Each structure stands twice: as structure tokens, then as C-alpha cells.
Amino acid sequence: MSGDLASTNRSKNQALVTYVVLPFIFLTVALLGGLRVSSESHAFMFLPPSLITLVLAILLLILFVRGRLIETRSLIAGTNPPLTNVTHIWMLLTLFFACAQAFNSVLPERGLLHWLFSFFFLWTLWNNQFSSFDARRLLRSLVVLFGTAFVLKHMLLASLYSADGGLLKRLTGALVSGVTLGALDAEQFAPATGYISFFTLGLYLVGLILISFTHPQTTSTDLAVTPSNES
Numbered sequence: 001m002s003g004d005l006a007s008t009n010r011s012k013n014q015a016l017v018t019y020v021v022l023p024f025i026f027l028t029v030a031l032l033g034g035l036r037v038s039s040e041s042h043a044f045m046f047l048p049p050s051l052i053t054l055v056l057a058i059l060l061l062i063l064f065v066r067g068r069l070i071e072t073r074s075l076i077a078g079t080n081p082p083l084t085n086v087t088h089i090w091m092l093l094t095l096f097f098a099c100a101q102a103f104n105s106v107l108p109e110r111g112l113l114h115w116l117f118s119f120f121f122l123w124t125l126w127n128n129q130f131s132s133f134d135a136r137r138l139l140r141s142l143v144v145l146f147g148t149a150f151v152l153k154h155m156l157l158a159s160l161y162s163a164d165g166g167l168l169k170r171l172t173g174a175l176v177s178g179v180t181l182g183a184l185d186a187e188q189f190a191p192a193t194g195y196i197s198f199f200t201l202g203l204y205l206v207g208l209i210l211i212s213f214t215h216p217q218t219t220s221t222d223l224a225v226t227p228s229n230e231s
Contacts, residue, residue: 017214019087025207026094032200033101036109037190047109049100052118057099059125061092066129067138069211070095095207102204105197106149108157109187117149135212142208146201154194 036045049057064070075088103121108114124145133141 014214017210018091022207022210022214023091023094025203025210026091026098029098029200029204029207030094030101032196032203033098033103033105035193035196035200037192037196039188039190042190042192047104049097049104050107052122053100053103053107056103056118056121056125057096059122059129060099061096063125063128063138064095067133067135069135069138069208098204098207102146102201105200106146106153108153113157117153121145121149139205139208139212143205146205150197150201154197158189158191158194 034047034049036047037043038045061070065072070092072092075092076085080088107117107121128141
């Protein structure tokens with residue numbers, strides 16, 4: 001009797017996370033990922049995802065499927081009720097836009113730096129398409145990937161081009177901008193933008209972790225298969 005009750009509660013909690021919590025988290029990420037705070041007026045600005053972030057989001061979703069973080073065959077199947085398929089499609093759509101806006105939050109907004117960061121993400125995701133990994137390894141690599149981009153943009157570059165920095169920082173920023181003829185110039189935002197991006201990336205990773213716990217059978221299956229592939 002207790003086993004049936006535990007199974008029922010587990011199913012209810014899984015449904016709550018899949019149909020309510022995850023879409024809410026990913027919609028929040030999609031909103032905050034494009035949010036910027038002006039350094040002058042401190043007004044909020046929303047930057048829509050660029051085309052390159054949509055391409056990166058598609059590559060990342062393919063990695064989610066290959067790494068068995070999400071099982072499209074079980075989420076969208078002819079044996080599922082129509083409403084279940086619709087809610088799963090909605091969750092996948094919110095995940096797609098959350099991925100795009102997660103990239104948007106750590107990409108420089110313009111100039112050569114924007115394309116350097118984009119090439120870094122594109123090269124990494126493309127190489128991973130031909131690598132063998134499981135869901136846990138994929139999540140760890142995403143933490144390193146987004147963490148590195150966050151530190152470079154919101155800590156290193158923001159400090160280098162900040163108008164409130166010291167004399168040495170301003171001279172270094174001006175020197176870099178002058179040598180590269182403005183190609184490495186970065187748009188300046190208020191420090192609150194970095195905090196928003198940090199919260200956005202943290203919430204995004206929490207959503208991905210919830211997916212792995214909501215569908216534990218995919219992770220366990222992949223972990224069981226991986227050693228045999230390596231041998």
C-alpha cells in the first residue's frame with residue numbers, strides 16, 4: 001500500500017515539474033536572458049535573440065537528445081494522450097527559447113567580440129556532436145561552458161571597459177579599442193546586468209537538472225550503456 005502511494009506521489013510530482021515548473025523556469029530564462037540595464041539612465045532594455053543564438057540553441061537541443069537528457073520518443077508519442085503531447089511540445093518550445101536566451105545573456109552585443117564568442121560556442125557544440133557522453137557529463141560541460149563565457153563578458157570585459165574603473169583599466173580599454181580600430185569595443189551596461197545574467201544562467205541550469213531528475217530512467221540507461229561503448 002505504501003509502495004502504491006509513493007508511486008502515485010512520484011507521478012504527481014513528476015507531472016507538476018514537467019507541466020508547470022519547467023515551463024515557468026524556461027519562460028523566465030527567456031525573459032531575463034535578453035534583459036539589460038542601461039549604464040546611463042539605468043532603464044531596462046530587452047534585446048531579442050539574434051540568429052546565431054537560435055542556431056546555437058538548435059545544436060544544444062540536439063546534444064540534449066544525443067545525451068539522453070530528453071527523450072523525444074517518450075515525450076511525444078502516438079500512445080500518449082493528445083493533451084500530454086501538447087504540454088510536452090510546449091515544454092520543449094520553452095526550453096528552446098531558454099537555450100537561445102542563455103546564449104544571448106553571455107554573448108557580447110556587437111562587434112568582433114560578439115562573433116568571437118559565437119564562434120567559440122559554435123565550435124564547441126559542433127565538436128560535441130561527434131563525441132560520446134551522458135547526461136551528467138553534458139550538464140557538467142555546460143556549467144563550464146556558460147561559466148567561462150560569463151566570467152569573460154560580465155567580469156573581465158565589463159571591468160576592462162567600465163567608465164567607473166581605475167586609470168589603468170580605462171587606458172587599457174582605450175588602447176585595445178584604438179589598436180583594433182574599435183573592432184573589440186564592447187557595449188557598456190550597468191553592473192546589475194551581470195547579476196541578472198548570473199541569476200538567469202543559474203535558473204537555466206536548475207531547469208536542466210530538474211529534467212534529469214524528472215526522467216531518471218534516461219540517465220541511468222545512458223550510464224549503463226556508456227561503459228560498454230568505452231570498452
